[in-house]
Amino acid sequence: MQQVNAGIIGLGTVGSGVFNALQLNGGLLSSRIGIRVAVKKIAVRSLAACASKISRTLLVEDWRSVVDDPDIHIVAELVGGATVARDIVLAALKRGKSVVTANKALISAHGEELFAAASRHGANFYYEASVCGGIPIIKSLREGFVGNRIVALYGIVNGTCNYILTRMKLERAAFADVLADAQRLGYAETPPDLDIDGHDAAHKIGILASLAHGFWVNPKSIYMEGIRDITALDIQFAEKLGYTIKLLAIVKKTAGPATKQSPRARGSDCPRGIQVSVYPTAIPSSHVLASVNDAFNAVFVRGDIVGDSLFYGRGAGKSPTASAVLSDLADAALDLKFGNKHRVPPFVPHECAGAVLPMEQIVSAYFVRLNVVDRPGTLAKIAAIFGGLNIGISSVIQPEGHEGRSVPLIFMLHYAANGAVMAALKKISRLPVVKGRPMMIRVENFE
Numbered sequence: 072m073q074q075v076n077a078g079i080i081g082l083g084t085v086g087s088g089v090f091n092a093l094q095l096n097g098g099l100l101s102s103r104i105g106i107r108v109a110v111k112k113i114a115v116r117s118l119a120a121c122a123s124k125i126s127r128t129l130l131v132e133d134w135r136s137v138v139d140d141p142d143i144h145i146v147a148e149l150v151g152g153a154t155v156a157r158d159i160v161l162a163a164l165k166r167g168k169s170v171v172t173a174n175k176a177l178i179s180a181h182g183e184e185l186f187a188a189a190s191r192h193g194a195n196f197y198y199e200a201s202v203c204g205g206i207p208i209i210k211s212l213r214e215g216f217v218g219n220r221i222v223a224l225y226g227i228v229n230g231t232c233n234y235i236l237t238r239m240k241l242e243r244a245a246f247a248d249v250l251a252d253a254q255r256l257g258y259a260e261t262p263p264d265l266d267i268d269g270h271d272a273a274h275k276i277g278i279l280a281s282l283a284h285g286f287w288v289n290p291k292s293i294y295m296e297g298i299r300d301i302t303a304l305d306i307q308f309a310e311k312l313g314y315t316i317k318l319l320a321i322v323k324k325t326a327g328p329a330t331k332q333s334p335r336a337r338g339s340d341c342p343r344g345i346q347v348s349v350y351p352t353a354i355p356s357s358h359v360l361a362s363v364n365d366a367f368n369a370v371f372v373r374g375d376i377v378g379d380s381l382f383y384g385r386g387a388g389k390s391p392t393a394s395a396v397l398s399d400l401a402d403a404a405l406d407l408k409f410g411n412k413h414r415v416p417p418f419v420p421h422e423c424a425g426a427v428l429p430m431e432q433i434v435s436a437y438f439v440r441l442n443v444v445d446r447p448g449t450l451a452k453i454a455a456i457f458g459g460l461n462i463g464i465s466s467v468i469q470p471e472g473h474e475g476r477s478v479p480l481i482f483m484l485h486y487a488a489n490g491a492v493m494a495a496l497k498k499i500s501r502l503p504v505v506k507g508r509p510m511m512i513r514v515e516n517f518e
């Protein structure tokens with residue numbers, strides 16, 4: 072049987088998971104693809120500090136000795152971060168080696184450069200594990216849906232945020248308490264900013280958006296809000312109205328208001344642009360994504376031919392991530408065997424690729440919670456501001472049972488541009504009857 076040699080760089084959670092998985096299922100994988108994938112070297116940062124029981128004959132201290140080894144055909148970068156990892160990936164691609172990575176932060180920061188280097192050096196670059204761990208969403212978008220235009224894609228792609236929001240909903244618990252618990256249990260990092268402020272989800276949705284629409288989505292163009300400001304009260308009020316709050320990553324073709332920058336493309340049904348964003352979203356509790364709980368991930372894809380599809384699974388963790396890396400190792404081995412270069416290139420301009428629209432132009436419905444002084448005329452003042460900006464109110468609810476001078480007032484708003492709603496809320500927050508900062512949560516009805 073033909074053999075290809077792989078070198079692993081980084082023997083942490085994912086690196087050791089990949090090694091273990093290959094020990095366990097390497098034989099099965101080989102019999103399926105007809106090629107043996109052998110690990111020839113593993114680079115660790117320090118041999119002295121390495122507690123692994125893996126044979127010392129496999130371990131090296133310098134990642135360059137993996138990348139420079141002419142007998143190593145595939146390099147798996149499992150170090151993380153965007154500095155050494157970038158050096159490793161660029162060096163391996165330069166030598167024409169196939170590179171496998173699980174590193175979304177690296178792809179988000181340097182993706183354009185890395186894909187260009189792969190193309191320049193005729194090397195293959197695989198990154199299935201970079202988004203949603205065990206869910207094969209990269210391969211599905213690139214190959215499974217190759218005959219579809221991706222109309223919309225909605226993802227619960229950060230397990231930490233989903234775990235926190237699930238517990239806040241089910242236990243009526245406060246954000247800070249659940250976060251502290253999540254950190255204690257190892258579900259959230261310390262500091263937790265990368266997850267709870269939406270950065271991790273933005274890295275992932277940028278990668279999926281780029282694949283779905285055939286052009287590199289600059290991470291700076293991705294609108295991002297995290298879950299820090301969501302209160303148990305918002306979750307409860309949304310629930311009473313039939314909604315569940317999730318941190319939703321969204322890629323959606325959108326008509327958007329016409330601008331000089333994004334005119335309607337040549338009389339076709341091309342969109343004026345694409346929404347690429349991450350923010351807490353109120354979704355109907357009856358929607359399948361509302362029942363994705365705890366640290367699970369899910370991606371809901373709407374293709375123009377296939378219709379709606381749902382992918383559900385573990386988005387992180389040693390074994391699910393190793394499963395994705397093994398799939399890439401198998402692809403890399405097959406591509407080496409058959410001499411394939413960029414079998415399905417990641418970025419092929421579509422006939423109407425569009426551009427990422429700024430958030431102000433994105434149209435959605437809204438849940439707005441205000442704290443107001445309970446006094447006649449308050450509602451009229453607020454309604455006048457919304458009306459003045461052509462924002463329709465679909466319902467107003469004043470939850471019962473609140474005492475004292477300031478009470479919550481909930482508005483459900485019709486579809487309106489984000490820019491208009493933000494402007495209205497700025498004006499509303501200046502009214503003397505409004506106390507504190509208005510809370511606005513966008514509503515997604517999946518229409």
Ligand SMILES: NC(=O)c1ccc[n+]([C@@H]2O[C@H](COP(=O)([O-])OP(=O)(O)OC[C@H]3O[C@@H](n4cnc5c(N)ncnc54)[C@H](OP(=O)(O)O)[C@@H]3O)[C@@H](O)[C@H]2O)c1
Nearest residue numbers: 081082083084085114115116149150151173174387388392
């Ligand atoms: N963990 C997950 O569930 C998960 C899921 C999806 C994707 N990923 C991605 O997978 C990658 C690895 O994550 P991880 O969780 O496995 O991280 P990790 O547990 O911190 O492992 C990284 C390993 O790389 C080692 N390392 C650092 N610099 C090195 C160098 N110059 N040479 C050799 N080894 C070096 C580290 O050694 P020291 O310990 O000595 O620093 C550590 O053992 C990241 O890009 C991450 O985003 C992780």
